[in-house]
Amino acid sequence: MPVRPIVRLGHPALRAVAGALSPEGLASPETQQLIDDMVDTMHEAHGVGLAAPQVGAELQLFVYASSGHDIPLRVVVNPMITPHERELVYDWEGCLSIPDLRGLVPRHHSVRVRGLDRAGRLTDFIAVGFEARIIQHEFDHLNGVVFLDRMRDLRSLSFTDEWTRFLVHSRPEGEREEVAALG
Numbered sequence: 001m002p003v004r005p006i007v008r009l010g011h012p013a014l015r016a017v018a019g020a021l022s023p024e025g026l027a028s029p030e031t032q033q034l035i036d037d038m039v040d041t042m043h044e045a046h047g048v049g050l051a052a053p054q055v056g057a058e059l060q061l062f063v064y065a066s067s068g069h070d071i072p073l074r075v076v077v078n079p080m081i082t083p084h085e086r087e088l089v090y091d092w093e094g095c096l097s098i099p100d101l102r103g104l105v106p107r108h109h110s111v112r113v114r115g116l117d118r119a120g121r122l123t124d125f126i127a128v129g130f131e132a133r134i135i136q137h138e139f140d141h142l143n144g145v146v147f148l149d150r151m152r153d154l155r156s157l158s159f160t161d162e163w164t165r166f167l168v169h170s171r172p173e174g175e176r177e178e179v180a181a182l183g
């Protein structure tokens with residue numbers, strides 16, 4: 001399966017509002033191929049998530065998976081994300097489209113996800129913790145929002161090398177290897 005180039009900040013697709021997929025559009029060979037390619041591209045880039053605009057496709061579609069957190073591969077289409085708990089949690093994020101930078105981002109601890117899977121079946125579930133963070137990060141990409149926009153204080157912004165050297169221990173145990181590439 002082809003790995004696609006990941007576009008970086010400055011590419012208009014990262015600032016556009018993605019369009020919903022119709023049932024026919026989702027079932028089309030082009031979209032099913034796009035999904036396969038996104039999964040391969042995410043793994044190749046060592047990311048835990050990837051949204052369609054990150055490969056230049058302005059469609060409401062993202063994929064995510066994390067073996068380190070026992071989060072199985074999921075494909076989410078035309079999602080609606082709502083906070084499940086009001087609680088906000090700060091943690092480090094990076095983005096494959098903003099290479100080499102890390103920052104502290106507040107996210108809801110848990111969210112409700114409603115949308116479709118790749119076969120067009122309705123899906124409705126609650127995601128918690130790191131999975132909820134990935135989902136909120138990827139969902140933002142569908143609305144032209146990146147993690148920098150969500151930071152409340154830019155002073156935590158750091159290059160990866162400096163982050164590893166000086167800041168890595170300020171994040172919770174067990175998530176250190178994953179933060180390098182959220183999606």
Ligand SMILES: [Zn+2]
Nearest residue numbers: 095096097183
């Ligand atoms: Zn991202």
